[in-house]
Amino acid sequence: MTKVLKIGGSILTDKNRGNAARFEEISRVAQEIASRPEDLVLVHGAGSFGHIPAKMYGLPLTFSPEGLRVTHESVARLSDLVVGALSRAGVDSLPVHPLSCLLLSNGRIDSFDLKPLRVMLKDGLMPVLHGDVAMDATRKAGIVSGDQLVSFLARALQAEVVAVGCDVDGVLLAGEPLAEITRSDLPKVEDAVGGSTGVDVTGGMRGKLQELLDLADMGTDSVIFNAAREGNIVRALRGESIGTRVRRPN
Ligand SMILES: Nc1ncnc2c1ncn2[C@@H]1O[C@H](COP(=O)(O)OP(=O)(O)OP(=O)(O)O)[C@@H](O)[C@H]1O
Numbered sequence: 001m002t003k004v005l006k007i008g009g010s011i012l013t014d015k016n017r018g019n020a021a022r023f024e025e026i027s028r029v030a031q032e033i034a035s036r037p038e039d040l041v042l043v044h045g046a047g048s049f050g051h052i053p054a055k056m057y058g059l060p061l062t063f064s065p066e067g068l069r070v071t072h073e074s075v076a077r078l079s080d081l082v083v084g085a086l087s088r089a090g091v092d093s094l095p096v097h098p099l100s101c102l103l104l105s106n107g108r109i110d111s112f113d114l115k116p117l118r119v120m121l122k123d124g125l126m127p128v129l130h131g132d133v134a135m136d137a138t139r140k141a142g143i144v145s146g147d148q149l150v151s152f153l154a155r156a157l158q159a160e161v162v163a164v165g166c167d168v169d170g171v172l173l174a175g176e177p178l179a180e181i182t183r184s185d186l187p188k189v190e191d192a193v194g195g196s197t198g199v200d201v202t203g204g205m206r207g208k209l210q211e212l213l214d215l216a217d218m219g220t221d222s223v224i225f226n227a228a229r230e231g232n233i234v235r236a237l238r239g240e241s242i243g244t245r246v247r248r249p250n
């Protein structure tokens with residue numbers, strides 16, 4: 001039973017300060033993941049390591065070779081921190097950099113060589129992916145968010161648990177998390193769902209919800225939960241419905 005878990009950059013970094021890793025959180029997250037590491041694909045957000053350089057270089061609208069290099073180097077550093085923390089927690093994982101294995105078309109994942117990732121899973125290694133810059137067949141280059149990766153991987157791998165952790169209790173309406181949301185609820189909540197309080201070039205909660213509603217349209221439910229609350233990652237990995245369930249239409 002394959003699981004896809006995303007840990008938001010909002011947990012692992014301070015999204016208002018460049019390259020500001022939250023080392024204690026990274027290690028706590030790694031320990032929670034270590035309690036249920038089987039058949040798990042981990043995606044982590046870019047946080048300040050990605051969103052801040054991307055914004056500085058005008059990505060994805062501007063084509064900047066330097067911006068692409070600097071942003072990729074930066075998110076790869078965050079990935080190293082996550083893989084290192086997992087190793088210290090006793091989890092064998094390997095980094096999979098989206099820039100090197102997928103191609104976008106018009107900002108959407110067009111092709112993605114999943115074979116190495118499947119072999120990793122088969123051999124008991126946890127693939128660790130992250131929001132990244134990527135080449136784009138129609139616009140030279142772009143950005144692939146961790147949220148888009150979750151949606152794509154969940155479908156491609158037919159994941160049975162899809163959990164997206166961030167720094168809030170779910171999709172909030174008037175300050176309270178919704179227990180569940182379907183596409184037909186969107187008009188009621190649209191005005192309340194915005195970008196990020198930090199720097200985020202991929203749409204904050206609004207972008208996340210769009211990706212997960214697309215996934216639900218294709219038949220796969222997911223949850224958006226607060227990964228800052230201790231124990232929630234373990235619960236999410238057990239398949240518990242915490243936070244907001246993004247549900248397929250009836
Ligand atoms: N209605 C809403 N409910 C919940 N969060 C919302 C809402 N509207 C806006 N947000 C913002 O969305 C943020 C979560 O999205 P954000 O993209 O910042 O986190 P992330 O995806 O974990 O980070 P990263 O993109 O680096 O992985 C929340 O911290 C909140 O500020």
Ligand SMILES: [Mg+2]
Binds near residue numbers: 200204
């Ligand atoms: Mg985000």
